[in-house]
Amino acid sequence: MPDCAGGLVYPLIRKVDTVSSNSYLVQTPDVILLIDPGGLPEQAAHLADVVRGARNEKARPLLVILTHAHVDHFLAARSDPLLADPASTILAAQDYGADAIESADRMATMAELLGQVIPPMRIDLRLLAAGGERAGIPVWRTLPCGATVTGVQRPLESGLASEQIAVGNGPGIDIFHTPGHSPDSCCIRIGGLLFIGDLFFAASPGLAGIPGWNQEALLRSLAGIGELLSSGGIAAVCAGHGPVLTKDNALRMLKAVQGDTRRLNGIADLDPDRAIETAAFAEACMEQVNELFTVMAGRLYYVSHIMDELGEDEIAAGLHALIRGDVIDELVDSFAAFGHEFHSGRCMPIHLALKGGHVMGKLERSFNQRELAQIIDPTLVLRAEHLLGDYTTMLRGFSPPRNIADADLNLLLKACLEGHAAHSGSDEDVLASVDDPAAFGRMLLARIGTPPLLADVAVTFDTDSESLTVPVDRERLLDLITYLLEDLVGTGAHAITIHTGKDGDTPVVTISGAGCTARPGGGIPRRFLSGLCERAGGTLDSCEAAGSRQFTIRFVTVL
Template sequence: MPAGNDQLISLSWQQVPGTDGASIYPIVRKIDTISSNSYLIATPDAIILIDPGGLPDQAEQLASVIGEIRQEQDRPVIVFLTHAHIDHFAGSQDVPAFAHPETVIFAAHETGAGILGRGDCGFTQADLLGQKVVPMKIGFPLLTADRSGRPGVPVDLRLANGARVAVTDDRIGTGGVVLPRERIVFGPGPALEILHTPGHSPDSICLRVGGLLFIGDILFAANPGVAGMRGWDQAALIRSLDGILAFLSGGGVSYLCPGHGRVIPVDDAVRVLSAVRTDALALANIAELNCDRAVQAAAFAEDCMEQVNELFTVMAGRLSYVSYVMEELGESDVAGRMESLINRDTIDELLKAFSDFAEEHYRRNRVPIHLALKAAQVIMKLERSFRKDELSRIIDPTLVQRAGRLLSGYTTMMRGFSPPGELSECDIIALVEALVTGLSVSSCSDEEVFDSADDDAAFAQILLARIGTRPLLEDVAFSMEPMQGPLMASIDRDHFTDVLRYIFEELVGTGADRVMMKIQRDSQNSILTISGNTTLLPLAEQQKTFRFLQGLCHRAGGSLEYKGETETRQFVITIGLA
């Protein structure tokens, strides 16, 4: 590693720390689902490639560099796979230089060797990513059952490409955690240590050369859209994380080289791995992330991002109005503080990035998981881009709460859980009446403004809230047919009131100046009908809106029907009686 630099320099040869005579040529990529990083290591005895990646161009580049160093000194080439996911090896399947077992040998955990040998599209994630995988022979299976029965005894192997290696089963255990380990010696040069670290996949391994530990995708194994992939195992992942942390505590490792993204100094890596372990502990009994779930996630992603975009537009507009009024009143400091509550530039960039990605996604007819993962990435950043608590005290808090619920609901779903919902018995009539009242009158009365005049801080806060909120139904002729209560139903209150607010906003936002509501009951259900005189939207927009509201209504504990006629739009919510 160059002095004073804590990163491997991509596309450049440099010494492997902690070794004599070993050099590394890394290809370090930005994080994506298309291709992994690759690490090419040259020792006096062998050429070792860790993960050729998912792109043919990347594999071609590696083959070219391998050809150059073999001309300088011919040595056997061994390609080690940290695991059998397609983004770590598929590029090599289209490059002839990697198709000659007399020259290049592939090595993978014994389980991965079986997965690759049968061309398993499930465990390789080829199905999920819309790709095909060609069965491939693994000439050097690692951590095999027969060698594990002879711990501490070197086994001499001669591989098909002429390489002679000595392999020793050498399990390591610290603090009750045992990781299967093999030590591979190619000659007098540095040894290679292989650790079995399942969890992200059953065949995941880490490899150590000198002061570098190559860790595959374990850093991302608890991430939304990664946890729950076929072969993922929570208990195994936690054991592996414990084992790696124990291994690192023994010293000797300076940097961790992940399958995606930048190299990490060991002290930082310990903190990150500990955080991954904390996240993994919360992921019991999650659903498998398969093709069907990816389709659902992509649809939810589109709906979620569209609604989030509208909510942030409204919130930013109201905040701008508050800031403008405060500036006119000579309160420049207060006006400036308003602008800092939402990072509008960042939010606009993130939402545009998703919109551009979605447009390209459909143009190229990509598989749904790519859109779902992009949304998860954007949403994680959006959640850090607005100050929820302070915003809730100035503009309509339900706007902020709904944005927060949408963002967290999507992340929850991508983690493999059903979106959150807490059903409880509730009087539908009382809840609706309270909501309609809140949407019809200001949240701060004139009396409250006058009563706070002697308290500068309280007056300023109430004034801000008065300016920042505007009742949705204030200028709408709203009518509701009377019905005797109570009408008890089992619902999720937050999601139910969100559904009603979205329907009212949809009607008012498309021109309705009259909104009618009727609440009925039959022997099993309460039935809410909401209608308004509004111009119909194009069919595609109506369908997209209905899909979002239908999902939200389901999470509230009910079902939704929609009718759009020439001059009237009608929404019918059905909820089971308690």
């Protein structure tokens, strides 16, 4: 333990999750300190064993200090008799957090969002208590366990309120008030170690905006801790989740979190309703992600197969590196399994929302967007990017983008249809590339990988209105039309008719396919497509009858 005479630190580092935090036991000659007991009974039992072993060597009081009063950091405190024993253990929390724990406040402790049951718990020592004590004047308290605790609040240090406490002759423990993640969040310095709780996670998607979150306070806290780290004396930073950080890595991470926090202006509160909405969006997105990524991987396997048939083994093998089909399948399966847990009532909406963020983040890293878009249909890659980006935006606390501007529906649709009927690269481009083997190779791959969606389908476009200007999100609408055309072509349509017109004052687009394989249940559009249509500026309906399917998009009435 750096700069702490006779101190030993026992870090209990867990795999990162929302169930329980890391715990850190610090053994000194006069007192045993436990930073965050975590959220699991088994974790508490393990920590209690270590404390018991230390006490066998020398009986000492145990001071449990919470970095903040969230259930994943404190709930284990009372699940083992040794940790809960008021005769030998002191439980300390910042004043606001102490109130939340003593009153079993479900919102402030995150019990509501994480679906935990919490009994009211007694806090022995309130840290940074407002009023009562004056800065610079030491206060002695003798606690029920017989230990004497000295506390002295100090003038602002690095812009942070702070207090130094000590148990008996034990080392000085500096408590810095660092609100932002929660009103009671604290960083704790013991010797050369700084325990920061969830400070570095406070701007993370799915955590920013939780009850008690405060952007301004967080920026002040980050600035203060940045100053503290830069001023020297701290060798390592112990986070509430994830590995212990060197001071330099912590400073780098802190700067990144500052940047992320500044970009969080106006985010939504992450309350239980928002968690339900985000979880539903995660499921809707994953339905489409599933199909989109399977098609992208399949399309690449197809190109690879053809190249293999042509004897181009090396090119065929190289293509597999552009998309990690095995990783994608595993991610999709893991989300499906998690969704099953959720619908069985075994986890909360926030867990599903966070799982969605985790899966989509990994999916984003599992395919080479730039190179893939040069081989397979670039609209597939672009839609995958939009989809993953929209979900991340939602999880970060914002609404998915919606750039509404007036557009002529007829022109937009005609351009879309022409794009889906044309080959990748013109015939002239192909002929021009013949003398350059590399260029010809690229052209060949794109030709094989990007067959025109509407190549084998008879397409008819007709309209009742020559000009139909409506407010739409152009990009989202084009994505939607492509998804709908793919649905018809993919299920076997041999003829597609697109009609634009008005139903009264309401602009309407219908897209009908003939010869489609029927879907059981009548082919109700996926939730994702309905949501996408709303973001594009319309509403989507569909109907299906005897080999034909029709999608109807209604737009805002233009008066």
